[in-house]
Amino acid sequence: MTEYCIALDIGTSGFRCQALDRATGETLATSVTARHPIPGMNVIDHVNYAMVAGEEVANGLMIDAANKLFASLGIDLSKVSTVAICGNPFQLSLFQNIEIRDLAYAGKNMLESLGVVSPPRDGDVVKASDLGLRGMPDAVLIIPPAVTHEIGADAIAMLMITGVLDSKEPCLVVDYGTNAEMALIVDGKVYTGSAAAGPALEGQQIERGMLAAPGAIADADITDGGWRCSIIDESMTTREGDVVDPRTGITASAGAMHKKAVGITGTGVVAALCCGLEAGMIHPPKIDAPDGRLHLQDGVCISSADVDEAGKAIGALRAGFLTLLHEAGLWVEDVRLAYMSGASGLYVDAVKALRIGMVVPGAERIIQFGNTSIELARRIALGKVDMDDLRGFAKRLRATHCMFATAQTFKDIYAVEYSLWCCGMPMSEYNNMLDIYGLPHISEPTASPSVSRISATDLPDAEKVRVNILYDTGTVLKGAIDGCIQCGACADECPEDAIEIKEEGGSVFGFVKSDRCAGTACRRCERACPEGVLQISPFGISD
Ligand code: SF4
Ligand code: SF4
Numbered sequence: 001m002t003e004y005c006i007a008l009d010i011g012t013s014g015f016r017c018q019a020l021d022r023a024t025g026e027t028l029a030t031s032v033t034a035r036h037p038i039p040g041m042n043v044i045d046h047v048n049y050a051m052v053a054g055e056e057v058a059n060g061l062m063i064d065a066a067n068k069l070f071a072s073l074g075i076d077l078s079k080v081s082t083v084a085i086c087g088n089p090f091q092l093s094l095f096q097n098i099e100i101r102d103l104a105y106a107g108k109n110m111l112e113s114l115g116v117v118s119p120p121r122d123g124d125v126v127k128a129s130d131l132g133l134r135g136m137p138d139a140v141l142i143i144p145p146a147v148t149h150e151i152g153a154d155a156i157a158m159l160m161i162t163g164v165l166d167s168k169e170p171c172l173v174v175d176y177g178t179n180a181e182m183a184l185i186v187d188g189k190v191y192t193g194s195a196a197a198g199p200a201l202e203g204q205q206i207e208r209g210m211l212a213a214p215g216a217i218a219d220a221d222i223t224d225g226g227w228r229c230s231i232i233d234e235s236m237t238t239r240e241g242d243v244v245d246p247r248t249g250i251t252a253s254a255g256a257m258h259k260k261a262v263g264i265t266g267t268g269v270v271a272a273l274c275c276g277l278e279a280g281m282i283h284p285p286k287i288d289a290p291d292g293r294l295h296l297q298d299g300v301c302i303s304s305a306d307v308d309e310a311g312k313a314i315g316a317l318r319a320g321f322l323t324l325l326h327e328a329g330l331w332v333e334d335v336r337l338a339y340m341s342g343a344s345g346l347y348v349d350a351v352k353a354l355r356i357g358m359v360v361p362g363a364e365r366i367i368q369f370g371n372t373s374i375e376l377a378r379r380i381a382l383g384k385v386d387m388d389d390l391r392g393f394a395k396r397l398r399a400t401h402c403m404f405a406t407a408q409t410f411k412d413i414y415a416v417e418y419s420l421w422c423c424g425m426p427m428s429e430y431n432n433m434l435d436i437y438g439l440p441h442i443s444e445p446t447a448s449p450s451v452s453r454i455s456a457t458d459l460p461d462a463e464k465v466r467v468n469i470l471y472d473t474g475t476v477l478k479g480a481i482d483g484c485i486q487c488g489a490c491a492d493e494c495p496e497d498a499i500e501i502k503e504e505g506g507s508v509f510g511f512v513k514s515d516r517c518a519g520t521a522c523r524r525c526e527r528a529c530p531e532g533v534l535q536i537s538p539f540g541i542s543d
Contacts, residue, residue, distance in 0.1 A: 040519030195320030249295030311421025479539035
């Protein structure tokens with residue numbers, strides 16, 4: 001009888017799972033959600049939502065999405081023996097429905113005053129049905145350990161799967177995300193850290209930013225007559241768009257693809273920053289253009305505030321890896337090998353990322369790896385990595401983990417980065433500021449590094465099995481709205497078409513599609529309410 005196992009990666013932008021044949025390791029099916037089931041655009045939004053709406057509601061949304069995703073795999077779930085998950089500590093804690101306040105609040109005094117006790121997070125094996133996973137009565141759920149409260153199983157995956165631990169030369173690996181986990185490997189010793197970069201380099205907190213979807217500008221290049229935009233089409237392939245004058249937005253020549261641009265992804269933001277800096281149009285945070293904006297296709301722009309946001313993210317990244325180099329007694333010219341991990345690390349133009357400061361400047365070779373979490377979940381599910389291996393590895397990493405929040409070097413370099421990106425300090429002053437802090441200078445980035453991609457996509461075996469996409473988890477949040485006059489202003493204002501107001505049994509209720517809602521980062525519906533009676537956070541899961 002065939003025995004199945006399931007690998008589940010719980011990412012910030014959604015879930016991805018694969019059904020595997022336990023005996024052969026063959027991938028049988030892949031299913032992904034188009035969005036994360038908890039309202040919000042990034043992990044900070046998800047945690048905020050869970051703190052306000054309640055952890056049980058957030059957990060219920062995740063378990064509901066996992067059940068629907070597993071059902072879409074098309075396997076007999078009763079024959080599943082093992083489910084293995086991977087993700088960052090926030091996501092795994094929400095999935096397990098355990099304490100998250102210790103992850104959200106940094107201060108020890110604050111945690112003590114709230115009576116918060118950190119759960120162990122040292123790996124666990126539980127019955128899948130105990131967490132509410134349906135149709136698999138005999139399955140166990142394996143939860144890998146975290147290293148610290150800020151470095152999770154996803155970082156363990158990054159280190160184990162990329163093979164960086166075997167590197168014969170110093171190398172730096174960074175998982176580019178809202179929290180950028182990073183590790184410097186020197187002679188087998190691993191220095192880790194996690195920089196709170198924020199979501200700007202994923203296209204969020206950017207005025208016209210959006211996740212990768214049809215119509216998003218994903219790249220830009222300086223060419224004759226202006227900048228050539230590249231746009232994602234309906235098949236999620238990036239195609240050449242129009243050439244546009246970045247000062248005015250006037251189209252110089254139409255691209256082969258007639259797809260209207262509707263926003264810009266994180267990779268597009270990186271490309272626009274690189275073009276703007278190289279063209280001498282960006283003097284952070286100011287933009288040298290008649291209206292102070294960089295113009296891309298179809299009215300999509302980068303504003304000075306966007307440069308400020310993206311700059312702070314780049315500054316946090318660079319302060320992070322320079323701090324690790326300093327801890328290890330190395331500096332930028334000593335590290336010639338860089339790995340870029342995570343979906344952003346895979347799809348971004350690596351040379352543009354290097355030029356704007358996201359990659360260690362001495363890198364002569366850049367390897368783009370993509371997301372490694374699902375591969376670790378696969379290996380755990382198939383029994384190729386056991387809990388003792390994972391715990392031992394996590395313990396080893398804890399010994400040389402650097403807490404950036406308390407590291408003076410990080411604070412000093414971030415102050416320099418902030419001056420550069422947000423206060424108009426010229427780049428020529430950067431090294432003078434490092435002198436003040438007793439740090440070595442940083443050099444110009446390598447002119448022509450070699451770049452290689454380990455895979456074209458960040459899903460194992462994506463070319464072998466069809467990928468089912470769950471566009472709508474169908475979970476609706478519902479709450480009574482006292483004082484609602486049913487004017488419809490909230491629904492009209494919602495950019496995601498996520499909210500509906502209906503009368504039921506003589507009372508007025510709001511219904512919000514959980515996976516479409518942008519959550520705490522948005523709240524446009526609440527601000528639009530003329531009666532001031534709409535608050536969506538207390539809504540519960542509708543039957
Ligand atoms: S307007 Fe309201 S319902 Fe719509 S996405 Fe924003 S927060 Fe969610
Ligand atoms: S905007 Fe306010 S009053 Fe109008 S329908 Fe929405 S909740 Fe009701």
